[in-house]
Amino acid sequence: MTSVNSHISSTSVPETADPTGLHRVLDDRVVLPQAAERLDTRRELWPDEVRVRVERLNLDAASFRQLEGKHDHDGDAVRAEVLDIVATRGKMQNPETGSGGMLVGTVEAVGEESPLGLEVGDRVATLVSLSLTPLVIEDGLAGWDGKSEQVPCDGYAVLFGRSIAAVIPDDLDPALSLAVMDVCGAPALTARVVAERAARERGDLVVAVVGGAGKSGSLSLAAAKRAGATRTIGVVPHEREAELLLDAAIADEVVVADARDPIALRDAVSAAGGPAHVTVVCVDVPGCEGGAVLATADGGTVIFFSMATSFSAAALGAEGLAADVTMLVGNGYVPGHAAYALDLLRSSPGVRRLFEGRL
Structure with missing residues (x-):
């Protein structure tokens, strides 16, 4: 997994960022991140980006159902495929359903030109799909049994200038907030x-x-x-x-x-x-x-x-x-x-x- 993500991040750096994330697309043709085969997952930020330390992923229901059915409810096999998808593509996008999900995490870096209004330390849920969000998983999903849509995770993700994220309210359990925001x-x-x-x-x-x-x-x-x-x-x-x-x-x-x-x-x-x-x-x-x-x-x-x-x-x-x-x-x-x-x-x-x- 690590070697693949390192390879993805080794390409030349575009001089300017695009708020839609085009500068992170590694495909030979010009496509938006949602349609891309691979995204650049480098930690370094362009001026309008935000990096989030990921705590939990929430897989899209259709995607999780497909993975669960494909692997006959074998949680280890589901976990292995999710790791492979993220490592290969630089994002969590099920190749069969095209969908991803969303995540909860803590903002760890904010570009000086970011328009999202987030600050370092904010606990947020992303309101854009994982299918277009650069993502690196660093713990091998060791805390997930592969049998639920909510995935404990340690890693990082990158938000673009036109991404959307909401600060998690203090009065609700983060897992509950994530479940609500996933379908809001x-x-x-x-x-x-x-x-x-x-x-x-x-x-x-x-x-x-x-x-x-x-x-x-x-x-x-x-x-x-x-x-x-x-x-x-x-x-x-x-x-x-x-x-x-x-x-x-x-x-x-x-x-x-x-x-x-x-x-x-x-x-x-x-x-x-x-x-x-x-x-x-x-x-x-x-x-x-x-x-x-x-x-x-x-x-x-x-x-x-x-x-x-x-x-x-x-x-x-x-x-x-x-x-x-x-x-x-x-x-x-x-x-x-x-x-x-x-x-x-x-x-x-x-x-x-x-x-x-x-x-």
């Missing part, structure tokens, strides 16, 4: 879409969240209700998840359905008061596109937050069904999203119980 884009965009619809239309406003007992799903249910939804429907895959969501008391209706079965999902949402005016997809398995479209009323909106989504399947499926729906890609960023998600957690005991139970 979902509730913020859900709230925006629901509030805009509530402002321009009168009458019922039904919101269905597929994967409602998960991290992004539970926050999205709470956000939808706060933003003006008159009925919220939480869709879960089995009875155990239904019990958790019912106990949390954050959905008006809870239904069990396989989101990969389009007819079952449509019928479950319809029986609970649908079709939905807004459908939010928060599950981390492929094949949910058709059901989400069918569960949504004409003129409605589908928000896809899962990295397992096939956007070609969604677009072609909607066309084939003659469905008049607007489809949005949740890109993980809405201004103020971290503070908003943390406020939802603090104000909703049910959401907090779900999160703490998953930790």
